[in-house]
Amino acid sequence: MKNIILLLVLVFVFLSCQDDEQGFDVMVSDVEIEFNEIAGGAVMRYHIPNNSEIFSIQAEYQNDFGEKVLKQGSYLNDSIILDGFTASRSEVPVHLSLRNERNEVSSAIQMSFNTHASASYAFFEQAEIRPYWDGFMLIYETPRYVDGYANVFYMGTNPMTQKLDTLLLKTFQIEGGRDTLYFPLEQVRDKNTVIVKTEDFKGHLVRQNIWNEVPAYYAEKMEPKNFKIDDPESIVFTDAASAVGWQYLFDGDTKGTQRYRSYRVEDKEFTFVMGPRAIGKHIILDLGENKIVAKMRFYGLLATNNWFNGFIWDNCCANKLPNEVTIMGSNHPENENSWQKVGYYKEPVALSETSWAFRVNDWASRATSYEELVAAAPCFMEVPFVVSEEPYRYYKIVVNSVFTAEYGINSPEYVTFHELEVYSKKD
Structure with missing residues (x-):
């Protein structure tokens, strides 16, 4: 009996082994x-x-x-x-x-x-480093499927060691499609060395490239003594009695200090206004000479305890400030085909805390004295310009749209900006 049981066990093990082998x-x-x-x-x-x-x-x-x-x-x-x-x-x-x-x-x-090549590898197939104002810009285009990060460095002086070193400027996730990033540099050099390295999401170094001797263009504020505004569409509002006219764009008052002092005494504005029906129309800034412009700054009157009265303001200044501007350059303004787009700025039309013009309308942070107004930081919109070797004398400024505020309706389509500064390529 024991032999029969042992035989059955051996047969079972053998069959099991056969199953495992199969x-x-x-x-x-x-x-x-x-x-x-x-x-x-x-x-x-x-x-x-x-x-x-x-x-x-x-x-x-x-x-x-x-x-x-x-x-x-x-x-x-x-x-x-x-x-x-x-x-x-x-x-x-x-x-x-x-x-x-x-x-x-x-x-x-x-x-x-x-x-196909990965985005972090193909990044360099279309990547360009070009000179830009006060630094450089990076232009790239990659496939829609993204897979990593780019690290942007430049050769500069290490503030800890005071020796030349590779300094990290920015790490960003590579986005599918085309993008342009701007890198202003605090350290001033005639030419810069730029290094870009890419890595995948797991931290593997994928590829790198070095751009040597990238020219740096620096800008300085122009003296406005020869500036003037041409008004081909007759939209500039001029009122000598109220001190409203284009000459106040270049008087150096970026906050509204002259207006504050004259309020309720002479009732003067000391500012610039266009309209009615100025939205979508243009003025022409004549610099008096050909210059390569880097940027323009458009300032707004800061909020104070002297409110915005009068038929133009209708108790609100911010809804007459531009949120979208196009600027074009030419040396032959009479020839419409000669105008070239050189600058553009746009932000959401609804006024909010992130809007450049917010402090023009912010009653809570208003200046309540002349001293407070002088000490306050100005608010302005800065329109960047493309880098070009073509100097222009005439610049067409088109206000495409203005902010909308919670109160006040700008039905007549007035436009204002308080001061205008021009920054050109440093000689």
Whole structure:
């Protein structure tokens, strides 16, 4: 009897061993598989038959950083992203196998896939470093699929050691599509060395490039003694009795100190107004000489305890200040085809705490004395200009729209800005 039982046990063990050797006998070929290139890798799409015992599919490959990668996809999904690649690749080997619910693995087969360059690698295919005012600008264009960060450095003096060093300016996530970033530099040099390094989301260094001897353009405020405003559309409001006219744009008063002192004495404004029906129309600033302009600043009257009265203001100044401006340059203003777009600024039309003109309308932070007004920081809108070697004498200023405030309706479409400063390329 004991011999019979022992024999049965041996037969059972033998059969079990045979089952183990057979394992999971479903083939990878039973699954529909295709590969599609994407930036930095490929998408492996698969279709597992509903009547199969396949629980998951797994892909094993080596990425561009020498790491072995294992990716798995269950029967509940239909794709796996095979990532970890930099430059575009062809015929990347991948080993595919299947698993069932008992975690048994099928025999593996080898297939291959192709990849497109990753965004952090392709970043440099279209990346440009160009001179900009007080620094440089970075222009880049990448695929829509993003996969990493860019680190921007320049060679400068380390404030800790007072020695030349690689200084980090900014780290940012690479966005799909085209973008332009501006980098003003505190350290003044005639030429700069710029280094850009990219990395993927896992911290791998992907690629870097160095731009040497990037020219730096610096700007200085122009003296306005030869400035004048031309008014081809007859929209400049002039009233000598109220001290309203274009000459007050260049008197150096950026906050409204003259208006504050004269309030309730002479009832004068000492400011600049356009209208009615000035929105969408233009004036022309004549510099008196040809200059390469870097930027223009448009100032607003600061809020004080002297409120905005009169038919122009209607108790509100902010809803007459520009939120969108276009500036064009020319040396032949009579020729409409000669005007070139050189500057543009836009922000949301609804006045808020983030608006450049907010303190013009903020009763809570108003200056209640002349001394407070003098000590207060001015508020202004700064319109940046493209870098150009073409100097212009005439600049067309178009106010495309003005802010809307919680109260006050600017039905007559008046436009105002209190002071105008021009900054040109430093000789």
